[in-house]
Amino acid sequence: MSLPRTLGELRRSPFSEERLRSRHVKDELRDNLVPKLRQGGPIFPGIVGYDDTVVPQIINAILSRHNFILLGLRGQAKSRILRSLTTLLDPQAPYIEGCEIHDNPYAPICRRCRELVAQDGDATPISYLSPDERYVEKLATPDVTIADLIGDIDPIKAARGGHQLSSELTVHYGLLPRANRGVFAINELPDLAGKIQVGLFNIMQEGDVQIKGYPLRLPLDVAIVFSANPEDYTARGKIITPLKDRIGSEIRTHYPATIEEGISITAQEAWTQRNGYKLHVPKYVQEVIERVAFVAREDKKVDKRSGVSQRLPISCMENVISNAERRAIHHEEKLVVPRIGDVYAAMPAITGKLELEYEGEMKGADNVCRELIRMAIAKTYDDYFSGMNMQQVVQWFDLGGEIQLSDTAGAAEVLQALRGIQGLMDKLPKLAVGPKDSSELQVSAAEFILEGLYAHKRIGRSEERVFTAGEKQPKRPEAGFGREEPPARPRRPFN
Amino acid sequence: MKNLQRDHEGRLTDLLVVGRMKKVRYSKYVPDPAGEMSMEDLLSALSDYLLQSGF
Numbered sequence: 335m336s337l338p339r340t341l342g343e344l345r346r347s348p349f350s351e352e353r354l355r356s357r358h359v360k361d362e363l364r365d366n367l368v369p370k371l372r373q374g375g376p377i378f379p380g381i382v383g384y385d386d387t388v389v390p391q392i393i394n395a396i397l398s399r400h401n402f403i404l405l406g407l408r409g410q411a412k413s414r415i416l417r418s419l420t421t422l423l424d425p426q427a428p429y430i431e432g433c434e435i436h437d438n439p440y441a442p443i444c445r446r447c448r449e450l451v452a453q454d455g456d457a458t459p460i461s462y463l464s465p466d467e468r469y470v471e472k473l474a475t476p477d478v479t480i481a482d483l484i485g486d487i488d489p490i491k492a493a494r495g496g497h498q499l500s501s502e503l504t505v506h507y508g509l510l511p512r513a514n515r516g517v518f519a520i521n522e523l524p525d526l527a528g529k530i531q532v533g534l535f536n537i538m539q540e541g542d543v544q545i546k547g548y549p550l551r552l553p554l555d556v557a558i559v560f561s562a563n564p565e566d567y568t569a570r571g572k573i574i575t576p577l578k579d580r581i582g583s584e585i586r587t588h589y590p591a592t593i594e595e596g597i598s599i600t601a602q603e604a605w606t607q608r609n610g611y612k613l614h615v616p617k618y619v620q621e622v623i624e625r626v627a628f629v630a631r632e633d634k635k636v637d638k639r640s641g642v643s644q645r646l647p648i649s650c651m652e653n654v655i656s657n658a659e660r661r662a663i664h665h666e667e668k669l670v671v672p673r674i675g676d677v678y679a680a681m682p683a684i685t686g687k688l689e690l691e692y693e694g695e696m697k698g699a700d701n702v703c704r705e706l707i708r709m710a711i712a713k714t715y716d717d718y719f720s721g722m723n724m725q726q727v728v729q730w731f732d733l734g735g736e737i738q739l740s741d742t743a744g745a746a747e748v749l750q751a752l753r754g755i756q757g758l759m760d761k762l763p764k765l766a767v768g769p770k771d772s773s774e775l776q777v778s779a780a781e782f783i784l785e786g787l788y789a790h791k792r793i794g795r796s797e798e799r800v801f802t803a804g805e806k807q808p809k810r811p812e813a814g815f816g817r818e819e820p821p822a823r824p825r826r827p828f829n
Numbered sequence: 830m831k832n833l834q835r836d837h838e839g840r841l842t843d844l845l846v847v848g849r850m851k852k853v854r855y856s857k858y859v860p861d862p863a864g865e866m867s868m869e870d871l872l873s874a875l876s877d878y879l880l881q882s883g884f
Contacts, residue, residue: 634869675853679851693868693869731855731856731857731858732857734857735856735857736854736855736856736857737854737855737856738852738853738854738855739852739853739854739855740851740852740853741851741852741853742851784855788855788858791858791860792858793855793856793857793858794854794855794856794857794858794859795853795854795855795856796853796854796856797851797852797853797854798851798852798854
């Protein structure tokens with residue numbers, strides 16, 4: 335079906351004046367939400383773990399036609415939820431063609447469109463916006479100005495059009511008017527300067543604003559949504575309380591409540607399906623990766639006000655797989671199976687996502703990270719092997735047994751070494767791995783047991799960097815760095 | 830690339846060095862009481878004693 339292209343055609347279409355004139359964007363969000371609720375499907379696809387907590391509160395806010403704010407620490411899907419509000423907008427929204435602020439054809443607010451409709455009447459051309467075009471997002475920073483957000487006087491526009499500076503036609507619109515008839519999201523709201531926050535609540539409450547001293551009436555139709563860190567969102571923080579007062583609903587987000595929820599999010603977000611290799615990430619590796627974030631959120635060496643983003647396990651998982659992939663490429667293995675050692679290799683994906691307290695800074699990010707991984711392994715190991723007798727394996731080490739594994743060594747080579755540890759391979763069935771499984775799986779499972787025993791301080795573990803040699807050269811006398819030492823002279827005997 | 834290098838034990842080698850490799854060594858657990866002690870735990874354990882001593 336072709337869409338109406340003039341105001342006259344629009345009046346005779348389903349986009350009638352009765353339906354559109356007084357239908358604000360918040361009504362539209364509400365109208366589209368209600369059938370979704372009746373159908374009973376997910377309202378925000380891809381959002382995991384908020385079904386009983388955050389989602390019902392957002393639904394209530396939308397049904398109440400509120401502007402709302404999501405308060406939460408980093409990596410709690412706040413921006414993602416705000417972006418998914420576009421799924422509640424109409425597939426097409428008609429506006430007066432060429433209008434910078436996407437005016438409603440039946441109730442234009444800018445002078446240009448009012449004059450155009452008065453002049454052309456039913457012949458006024460109409461265009462359409464998709465839901466994505468109706469979503470504007472701005473990350474607040476202290477240097478954001480009224481000009482960025484609301485608008486400014488454009489002297490060139492005034493000169494070219496022969497208008498007074500005070501004329502509405504000289505205004506260059508900012509982001510907020512350009513989001514008219516859509517959703518405007520401001521991330522990290524308290525970072526906006528006080529003056530801008532005042533400008534915002536003027537627009538939200540009164541529909542007017544002053545630009546360079548000229549009052550401007552802008553009764554915008556916008557659903558304004560915000561996100562902020564709860565620490566900053568207090569009177570002691572950087573929020574202007576009158577603006578806070580005008581935000582209808584304040585909704586708190588949170589981190590995944592269970593390891594299983596975290597694993598689902600990580601599995602959904604991490605880039606794991608890579609071409610060329612078959613990948614199998616054992617469940618215990620997934621759990622260890624997820625637990626690193628859980629343990630970090632509880633650890634006193636990690637700053638709790640900053641939080642530990644869900645991006646940590648996502649990036650960690652990607653790096654873990656990459657390390658396993660690198661090993662598989664090197665040894666031309668067909669199956670990529672990450673090992674626990676790969677989690678240590680993924681430390682670059684972890685350290686940058688932790689804000690440390692003083693004690694943590696003193697210890698160093700690397701040491702804190704190692705400690706977190708160790709704790710995560712210990713807890714995961716307990717889930718599988720709690721109460722199981724590991725004495726035989728521990729005894730092998732107590733009697734002087736040692737094993738040295740390289741994180742780049744191929745599975746076949748490592749498996750041969752691991753088989754030498756008495757009783758170790760007998761424990762693998764607990765991880766659903768048997769002797770008939772591939773060597774990659776067996777190595778990964780056996781290494782998990784060793785790492786678990788180390789995490790519980792039953793065996794020792796040390797990391798070292800050693801030289802790898804390509805070929806052996808015939809023995810020569812030792813030489814010093816840089817210069818050849820003269821041949822040793824026989825010592826002259828005293829006396 | 831032929832290089833004279835010192836290995837991880839400090840010996841001078843004339844091997845053809847192709848790179849350094851990270852290795853993990855699992856061995857008998859040897860407790861390290863000093864390494865396992867947290868300063869914070871130690872201070873909280875000693876706090877009563879320090880207060881009583883008038884420190």
